[in-house]
Amino acid sequence: MSHASAQPLKGPPHIHHMDSVTAYHAAKLGMWLFLATEILLFAVLFTAFAIYRWYNLEEFHAGSHHLNWILGMTNTAVLLFSSFTAALAVDAGQKGNNKAVVKLVGVTIACGAIFLIIKYFEYSSKYHHGYFPGQANYLEFKNFLGLYYCMTGLHALHVIIGMGLLTWVLLKAKKDRFSHDYYTPVEIGALYWHLVDLIWIYLFPLLYLVG
Amino acid sequence: MNAHSDTAHHEGKNYLNHERGLWSWLTTTDHKRIGLLYLYSILTFFLAGGVFALLMRTELARAGADIIQNPEVYNVYFTLHGVLMIFMFIVPGIPATMGNFLLPLMIGAKDVAFPRLNLFSWYIYVIGAVMAGFALIHPPDTGWTFYAPYSIKSGSSVVLMTAAAFVLGFSSILTGLNFIVTIHKLRAPGMTWFRLPVFVWGTYATAVIQTLATPVVGMTLVLLLMERVMGVGVFNPDLGGDPVLFEHLFWFYSHPVVYIMVLPAFGVIGEIIPVFSRKPLFGYKAVVFASVAIAGVSFIVWAHHMFVAGISDTAAKVFSILTFGVAIPTAVKVFNWVSTMYKGSITFATPMLYAIAFVFLFMIAGTTGIYLATLATDVFYHDTYFVVAHFHYTIQGGAVIGLIAALHFWFPKMSGKMYNETLAKIAFVLVVVGFNLTFLPQFVLGMEGMPRRYYDYPPEFQTLHTISTIGAFINGIGYTWALLNLAFAALFGKVKAPANPFNSLSLEWQTSSPPPHENFHTVPEVTDYPYAYGRPLSYENH
Amino acid sequence: MAHNSHSSHAADHSELGHIIPFAVYRNVLIILLILTIITVAVSRVDFGVLNIVVAMAIASVKAGIVAAYFMHLKYENPIIWIYVLFPIILLFLMMGGIFVDNPTRRDPKIYYEVPAATENQSATNH
Incomplete structure (x- = not known):
């Protein structure tokens, strides 16, 4: 314990108050709890959506048809694929294959970027047609669009945070940090990314298809 | 002293002098130091919130405009009193201070699960407090509840204040998350779930609420911000929004939040009463399950705040019935505390006095709550001083008294010194007498029809208001006295505290006072639950 | 690793996360993509008030699969x-x-x- 040596290149970092297996499980439980808080963050929006949909069913149908479901479905596929690569990244981490972690996490981040670009085109088309809050056509579907922007906006924010988190994982993998007995950051980052996917799985039919 | 204590060796080094200098405090990851950082912060805001309370009481001492000429200023005062006391003082109150300090000690761990995250949540708390400070440039006047639609239209800096509340909430979430993981993963060998002290159970139930209810209010406040900044139309009736939805979502968090305040206080009382009664805690498992039950029930009663706010009759009936359910686990706890004292060998030390006061005051709080949960009477009592009095009996008589009791009980452990018992008892009398003098008249005022949040009133309410103001000042002097007594003992006290001055069986007393940096010199082994008392108390009055 | 040898020999795979074969991940992705197409197809059929129920039910199946396999919830x-x-x-x-x-x-x-x-x-x- 009293070695003056620097952090080991591989293997779990030394933590003074618990052993590395406990640290791994603690980090994972902590991340799941954090995901629980994220679910509740979105729960408010889902509740608001449910109640306003009940009030204004026609408006929600009409508003939903105004969204481009092809773009929505493309984004769904992009996120599902990114979730797949994130899961494979954890698998690579479990096997200590840092090169594969770099590649797979890189693909995941790229998918996140594609998602955001598509989202940007959707938003800007809405803006040009005057469907932003405060613009002329907004009042047509105000409750639907208000929640659409809040939900997708918050989701996009999570995509950005997730990309940041995965970039941190990627840098660690580049330094060859992960091994079969230490891959906690990959798993934590991937869990967060899967949540982004999970939320979108609900948002897509809710906003683009059923309305 | 206790046979298990390992204090004879390792004299001199403890968590307070382990490292020195301001920088070592600001960068510490030691849960005990972070607990103290929180303690200093929350007590600062307690003082500030108290000043606003006394300003209001001074204005209300006589009918007519005295020190406040403009009613809008009064709105600002009660808003700031509420925001300071709720978001910055009492929500982090017991969990972030005593919880941080005690939790790892009580379960025999070296630290919380994520020490750096713990420090980070203190910094988030400070950032939130600074944001709230900037909001004072144009102070909000919406009340601490930020009700829509007024909060959408008010010209004051609601945006900054709600953003501050969001940030403070985030700090609360991270603290709760940290505690849950700590209790799950870092218990000492032999520390099974039913050997945990009830304070740990109370903190666990609190942490669950902190983690899972706070995001709801966070998102609700973000929606309010979006409404103000962009006009998305979620709560604004002009754009088809439903302002009552804001109240629903707000109270979905803000009702459980009163249990964030009071559940750890229940835990504190559950620790103090057995120690000073020298008897096992009566019905340990019942107390534990009651904590969990209160946390669970707290999520399904929120709309009792909204009986006259425009919700439907059906909803009002449903929530009224559910609300009565809270009485059951709460009463279980009260019966357990009283039964613990029954035929005990009671020592009336200061922490015990506060604990007994807690039981009395909380019973008054609980029984007056029944009137507010009853639909017919609530229509009459709603928005009167009756509600103000009921609320302060639960929160001040419950949570604040609980915090003060905890500070006295664990003071020897935290500081390594003993406080002056006589001065502490005088402060206790001032606090309890002042408190009741302040708020008992307010029950009567409310029944006579005095509405809350008014800076002026008709002359017939004069006498009771004057009594209430006098009580508020006595109460304020009492708290100041109690805290100064502790501060003085910590700084200049000569009497060193032994490891276990009150002869408690709980784990935190088995290490030296103050504890070493690593909490325990050897990993403790737990063989029994911490209330196996049966010996007479060898406590001496210091 | 010299300074935590006691934990690294204890830290075999059974104590850390569960390893799932690649084929499972691949099949899960295919199922998810198929379910996405089903979601779109089903939205063309009018079930009346049940539209939202059907859509949410399929979404929940997808979410459950992601959680169980991608997030390893099945083994937690x-x-x-x-x-x-x-x-x-x-x-x-x-x-x-x-x-x-x-x-x-x-x-x-x-x-x-x-x-x-x-x-x-x-x-x-x-």
Whole structure:
């Protein structure tokens, strides 16, 4: 314990108050709890959506048809694929294959970027047609669009945070940090990314298809 | 002293002098130091919130405009009193201070699960407090509840204040998350779930609420911000929004939040009463399950705040019935505390006095709550001083008294010194007498029809208001006295505290006072639950 | 690793995460993509009020698969299950409480048309 040596290149970092297996499980439980808080963050929006949909069913149908479901479905596929690569990244981490972690996490981040670009085109088309809050056509579907922007906006924010988190994982993998007995950051980052996917799985039919 | 204590060796080094200098405090990851950082912060805001309370009481001492000429200023005062006391003082109150300090000690761990995250949540708390400070440039006047639609239209800096509340909430979430993981993963060998002290159970139930209810209010406040900044139309009736939805979502968090305040206080009382009664805690498992039950029930009663706010009759009936359910686990706890004292060998030390006061005051709080949960009477009592009095009996008589009791009980452990018992008892009398003098008249005022949040009133309410103001000042002097007594003992006290001055069986007393940096010199082994008392108390009055 | 040899020999795979074969991940992705197409296809069929129920049911199946396999929830211990279920229960409680209220209000429209009503009233009074 009293070695003056620097952090080991591989293997779990030394933590003074618990052993590395406990640290791994603690980090994972902590991340799941954090995901629980994220679910509740979105729960408010889902509740608001449910109640306003009940009030204004026609408006929600009409508003939903105004969204481009092809773009929505493309984004769904992009996120599902990114979730797949994130899961494979954890698998690579479990096997200590840092090169594969770099590649797979890189693909995941790229998918996140594609998602955001598509989202940007959707938003800007809405803006040009005057469907932003405060613009002329907004009042047509105000409750639907208000929640659409809040939900997708918050989701996009999570995509950005997730990309940041995965970039941190990627840098660690580049330094060859992960091994079969230490891959906690990959798993934590991937869990967060899967949540982004999970939320979108609900948002897509809710906003683009059923309305 | 206790046979298990390992204090004879390792004299001199403890968590307070382990490292020195301001920088070592600001960068510490030691849960005990972070607990103290929180303690200093929350007590600062307690003082500030108290000043606003006394300003209001001074204005209300006589009918007519005295020190406040403009009613809008009064709105600002009660808003700031509420925001300071709720978001910055009492929500982090017991969990972030005593919880941080005690939790790892009580379960025999070296630290919380994520020490750096713990420090980070203190910094988030400070950032939130600074944001709230900037909001004072144009102070909000919406009340601490930020009700829509007024909060959408008010010209004051609601945006900054709600953003501050969001940030403070985030700090609360991270603290709760940290505690849950700590209790799950870092218990000492032999520390099974039913050997945990009830304070740990109370903190666990609190942490669950902190983690899972706070995001709801966070998102609700973000929606309010979006409404103000962009006009998305979620709560604004002009754009088809439903302002009552804001109240629903707000109270979905803000009702459980009163249990964030009071559940750890229940835990504190559950620790103090057995120690000073020298008897096992009566019905340990019942107390534990009651904590969990209160946390669970707290999520399904929120709309009792909204009986006259425009919700439907059906909803009002449903929530009224559910609300009565809270009485059951709460009463279980009260019966357990009283039964613990029954035929005990009671020592009336200061922490015990506060604990007994807690039981009395909380019973008054609980029984007056029944009137507010009853639909017919609530229509009459709603928005009167009756509600103000009921609320302060639960929160001040419950949570604040609980915090003060905890500070006295664990003071020897935290500081390594003993406080002056006589001065502490005088402060206790001032606090309890002042408190009741302040708020008992307010029950009567409310029944006579005095509405809350008014800076002026008709002359017939004069006498009771004057009594209430006098009580508020006595109460304020009492708290100041109690805290100064502790501060003085910590700084200049000569009497060193032994490891276990009150002869408690709980784990935190088995290490030296103050504890070493690593909490325990050897990993403790737990063989029994911490209330196996049966010996007479060898406590001496210091 | 010299300074935590006691933990690294204990840290074999069974104590850390579970390893799932590549084929499982691949099949899960294919199933998810197929379910996405089904979601779109089903939205063309009108089930009336059940539209949203069907859509959410398929979404929940997808979410369940992602959680179980991609997130390894299937292999996690019960405490994580509890903390996954808890927020979902709270979501339903929140919705439930609000749906006990809003639909049972006498007529939601009266809340929006109050200004018009008072105008009429004051007009008749004059």
